[in-house]
Amino acid sequence: MYDKGKILTGLAVFVVFMTYPFWNNIGRAAYVKPELEKPRMAKECVENVEYMRAEHMAMLNEWRDEVVRNGMHEYHSSFTHQTYAKSLTKTCLKCHENKDKFCDKCHTSVAVSPYCWDCHVDPKGVKQ
Ligand code: HEC
Numbered sequence: 001m002y003d004k005g006k007i008l009t010g011l012a013v014f015v016v017f018m019t020y021p022f023w024n025n026i027g028r029a030a031y032v033k034p035e036l037e038k039p040r041m042a043k044e045c046v047e048n049v050e051y052m053r054a055e056h057m058a059m060l061n062e063w064r065d066e067v068v069r070n071g072m073h074e075y076h077s078s079f080t081h082q083t084y085a086k087s088l089t090k091t092c093l094k095c096h097e098n099k100d101k102f103c104d105k106c107h108t109s110v111a112v113s114p115y116c117w118d119c120h121v122d123p124k125g126v127k128q
C-alpha cells in the first residue's frame with residue numbers, strides 16, 4: 001500500500017514550489033523598502049517623504065511637461081518654502097547624489113526601471 005500522507009505532503013510541497021514565483025511577487029507588491037542612502041546635504045526632500053514615495057513619478061512627469069511645454073522652470077514647495085529648479089538631474093540627483101544607492105536600489109526591489117536615463121545623464125554614474 002502506498003502512504004497517502006506522504007503523497008499529500010509531497011504534492012503540497014510541489015504546489016508551493018511551482019507557485020513560488022507567484023508568492024514571492026505578492027511579497028514584493030507590498031514591498032520592503034531597501035536600505036537607501038540618505039542625502040548628506042539636506043534633511044528634507046522637496047515635499048514630505050510619504051508624498052515623495054507615492055508621487056515622485058507623477059511629480060517628475062509634471063515637471064517635465066511644465067519645462068518642456070510651458071517653459072516653467074521653478075517649483076515652489078509649500079513644504080520647505082523653497083524654490084527648486086524643475087530638473088531631474090540638477091535637482092533630484094543633486095541631493096540624491098548616488099542614483100545606484102538611492103533611485104535604482106528602490107526601483108530594483110519593485111522591478112521598475114525608468115527609461116529616463118536613455119537620454120538624461122546621471123551626473124556621477126556609469127551609463128547602463
Ligand atoms: C534638497 C535636497 C533634496 C532634493 C532636491 C530632493 N530630495 Fe528627495 N529626499 C531628500 C531627503 C533629505 C530625503 C529623506 C527625508 C527623510 O527621510 O525624512 C528624501 C527622500 C526622498 C524619497 C523617499 C525615500 C524613502 O526613504 O522612502 C524619495 C522617493 C525622493 N526623495 C525622491 C526625490 C526626487 C524624485 C526628487 C526630485 C524631484 C528629490 N527627491 C529631490 C532630499 C532631497
Ligand code: HEC
Binds near residue numbers: 057060103106112
Ligand atoms: C522608496 C522607493 C523609491 C525611491 C527611493 C525612488 N523611487 Fe522611483 N519609483 C518607485 C516605485 C515603487 C515606482 C513604480 C510606481 C508605479 O509603478 O506606480 C517608481 C517609479 C518611478 C518612475 C516612473 C517609472 C515608470 O516607468 O513609470 C520614475 C521616473 C522614477 N521612479 C524616478 C525616480 C528617481 C529619479 C528617483 C531618485 C531620485 C527615484 N525614483 C527614487 C519607488 C522609488
Ligand code: HEC
Binds near residue numbers: 061064087089090114
Ligand atoms: C528621448 C529622450 C528623453 C527621455 C527618454 C526622457 N527625457 Fe526628459 N527630457 C528630454 C529633453 C530633450 C528635455 C529638455 C531638456 C531641457 O529643456 O533642458 C527633457 C527635460 C526633462 C525635464 C525638465 C528639465 C530637466 O533638467 O530635468 C524633466 C523633469 C524630465 N525631462 C524628466 C524625465 C523623466 C522623469 C523621464 C523618464 C520617465 C524622462 N525625462 C525621459 C529628453 C528625454
